Amino acid sequence: MGTKLKQFLLDAESKAFDMDHRQKIKFNIGKYNFAVQNGLKQYLDHDAARARASYIKSNVINNLDKYLNEFERNFTKRGGKVIWAQNAEEALREIGQIMKRKRAKSVVKSKSMTTEEIHLITYLEKNGIETVETDLGEYIVQLAEQRPYHIVTPAMHMSKKDIADLFVKKLKIKPTDDAQELVLTARRLLRNKYTTAEVGITGGNFLIADIGGVAVTENEGNGRLSTTFPKTHIAIVGIEKLIPKLTDLDLFWPLLATSGTGQNVTVYNTIFTGPRQPQEKDGPEEMFVILLDNGRSDLLALPEKREALNCIRCGACLNVCPVYKNIGGHTYETTYSGPIGSVISPHYNGMAEHKHLSFASSLCGACTSVCPVKINLHNLLLLNRQQSVAEGHVEKQEKMAIKAWEFAMTHKSLTNMVPTGLKNYGLRLIQKNTWSKKREPLQAPTKTFKDLWNDHIDKKKF
Numbered sequence: 001m002g003t004k005l006k007q008f009l010l011d012a013e014s015k016a017f018d019m020d021h022r023q024k025i026k027f028n029i030g031k032y033n034f035a036v037q038n039g040l041k042q043y044l045d046h047d048a049a050r051a052r053a054s055y056i057k058s059n060v061i062n063n064l065d066k067y068l069n070e071f072e073r074n075f076t077k078r079g080g081k082v083i084w085a086q087n088a089e090e091a092l093r094e095i096g097q098i099m100k101r102k103r104a105k106s107v108v109k110s111k112s113m114t115t116e117e118i119h120l121i122t123y124l125e126k127n128g129i130e131t132v133e134t135d136l137g138e139y140i141v142q143l144a145e146q147r148p149y150h151i152v153t154p155a156m157h158m159s160k161k162d163i164a165d166l167f168v169k170k171l172k173i174k175p176t177d178d179a180q181e182l183v184l185t186a187r188r189l190l191r192n193k194y195t196t197a198e199v200g201i202t203g204g205n206f207l208i209a210d211i212g213g214v215a216v217t218e219n220e221g222n223g224r225l226s227t228t229f230p231k232t233h234i235a236i237v238g239i240e241k242l243i244p245k246l247t248d249l250d251l252f253w254p255l256l257a258t259s260g261t262g263q264n265v266t267v268y269n270t271i272f273t274g275p276r277q278p279q280e281k282d283g284p285e286e287m288f289v290i291l292l293d294n295g296r297s298d299l300l301a302l303p304e305k306r307e308a309l310n311c312i313r314c315g316a317c318l319n320v321c322p323v324y325k326n327i328g329g330h331t332y333e334t335t336y337s338g339p340i341g342s343v344i345s346p347h348y349n350g351m352a353e354h355k356h357l358s359f360a361s362s363l364c365g366a367c368t369s370v371c372p373v374k375i376n377l378h379n380l381l382l383l384n385r386q387q388s389v390a391e392g393h394v395e396k397q398e399k400m401a402i403k404a405w406e407f408a409m410t411h412k413s414l415t416n417m418v419p420t421g422l423k424n425y426g427l428r429l430i431q432k433n434t435w436s437k438k439r440e441p442l443q444a445p446t447k448t449f450k451d452l453w454n455d456h457i458d459k460k461k462f
Helices: 003-016 019-042 046-062 064-077 088-102 113-117 120-126 136-143 160-171 179-196 222-228 246-261 296-300 306-310 316-320 322-327 338-349 366-370 377-390 396-410 412-417 420-431 449-461
Strands: 081-085 106-109 130-133 199-202 206-208 213-218 232-238 268-272 286-292
Touching: 003 322, 019 246, 019 316, 019 322, 046 064, 046 246, 046 306, 064 081, 064 213, 064 286, 081 088, 088 120, 088 199, 088 232, 088 286, 106 120, 106 179, 106 222, 113 120, 113 232, 120 130, 130 136, 136 160, 136 179, 160 179, 179 222, 199 222, 206 246, 213 222, 213 232, 213 246, 222 268, 246 268, 296 306, 296 338, 306 338, 306 377, 316 322, 316 338, 316 366, 338 366, 338 377, 366 377, 396 412
Parallel strands: 081 286, 106 130, 106 199, 199 232, 232 286
Antiparallel strands: 206 213, 213 268
16 A cells, blocks of 8 residues: 555544544535525526636647647737746746846745645745745645645634634734734734745736736735735746636636635736836836646646646535545645545646545535536546556555455355355454444345345245
């Protein structure tokens, strides 16, 4: 059994039976699910909007080279600079070179999953550059020295008391149960960071091909502050985030907001089309967009799976997933958790070490039913399982178990000759450290199917 799988099973069991954790997640996700149901009322035909978004994204992904070149051409027209990064190492190296040229000592960073993906903060801090998360949820998990718990809500696993205790410990404030005071504490500390940082770093929710723009969506204004004061802005964006036209945001912005948080539209939606122009009063003097591949091309090369690249990172699939709601986001030990994380992580980080995530699913299809771009998530999980078996990523014990089951099913006469007591003894041994740890052990019936069938035939004769 692989190290990551062992840790996953340990963490999953720990979280699934942690009643305090389950209560917090049930409460927090419950609020989002209620808000989403209300938010959907703005749509006359939500399914038609989803179908349209799916069509647009699929067309982009199938013609990705064309749209990437169009984006680069239009972005560089206004003085922006595009850097292509094949993997995390290339992205970090390019960022490091920019930092050296700018003699940067501090960075303010807006919420971004791609920066989590390449472990940017760890890299910058190793190089002596102070990096501060400016999104409140990200700031909280940074203080707690944790990875984000959820794609949209990084600190979803923490209660108000948890956050207050963290602020008392890390920021030396007086104990308080006033949420507003906690927010103001973070705001006061971050204000000075915006004005002194040499570089601001963001992700990008959408890349707009026809204007060469980077669209950033957020609720706190921290994204705008992170890009207004610093003289250099770096946006790190996955190559799959493209949409064809500016007018497509009329469809995608409400879908992203409603699916993720239930809002009609997110509070702050900003489009960056390059560095500050001569007639503009604020903004960075220099802007870079790092187009990150990091396994996306490998997924693109699989026609039956490439629809996973349509994802707009709304987090809806996490909020409805019964597995995610029980084992929590940290158990996945990947940047992207939940159903979408289980689909893409084996392709981004290696099938051998992460194939178990695709098996951590009930295949109930809830994720597929809520996806705003109609990704067939539960089918992609099955395809990942199929690929992992075809590539030979199967444990010896599992192979032996399947062979034993195959023998038993194809030699029913021999199987039926085994006494029920002996069958139950064998089942108890097999289930000892798995099924039976939390459940009553499965037992063999006293009568086989053949016996029951013969009884049925005998009764019908009379």
